Amino acid sequence: MPRKRSTAKAAKSQSPSTQAGEFVREEIEHVRKGEHGARSAKQIIAIGLSKARRAGVAIPPPPGKKAPRVAAGKPNPKRSRATQQALEREGSAAASHVALSRQARSSARKRGPENLHAAAEKAARTKGAKGRHQAAVKASRTRARRGA
Numbered sequence: 001m002p003r004k005r006s007t008a009k010a011a012k013s014q015s016p017s018t019q020a021g022e023f024v025r026e027e028i029e030h031v032r033k034g035e036h037g038a039r040s041a042k043q044i045i046a047i048g049l050s051k052a053r054r055a056g057v058a059i060p061p062p063p064g065k066k067a068p069r070v071a072a073g074k075p076n077p078k079r080s081r082a083t084q085q086a087l088e089r090e091g092s093a094a095a096s097h098v099a100l101s102r103q104a105r106s107s108a109r110k111r112g113p114e115n116l117h118a119a120a121e122k123a124a125r126t127k128g129a130k131g132r133h134q135a136a137v138k139a140s141r142t143r144a145r146r147g148a
Contacts, residue, residue: 016058023055024048028095037090041103044094 003026027048031038038044052059093099101123108119124132 019057020049020052020059023052023057027051028100031092031095034092036084036087037092038087038094039090040094041099045103 024045025048027044030036031044038047046062049059049062053061104119104123105116108115127135
């Protein structure tokens, strides 16, 4: 169940993708706080988008699905509990900055070079001065090791 704060923040947003992003952000927080885990960053995003769809955000159905499914009647409590328990057994590494960055890069790579370039620029912007310095030092070490 999405928090009222996330739903309210999403409602203020204009575009459906920005609204959906609020639900994904909330799901990342859940994993980082240890409310439950996830196997991958992709799974966290999928859970967030699913919650957004249930909240009425106008985003397209998952790939391979023709139309959004409408639950007939009540949700099955056994299935809900089993899903929750399975998520609780997973770790929280999927919500790390590295895992989310890797997911963003691979997603951008699939979309083409312009998108990959935009993702790399955003990563550099959000890394901060210390992060950029560490990346430069690491790159320098790599070049020295390869004899370039």
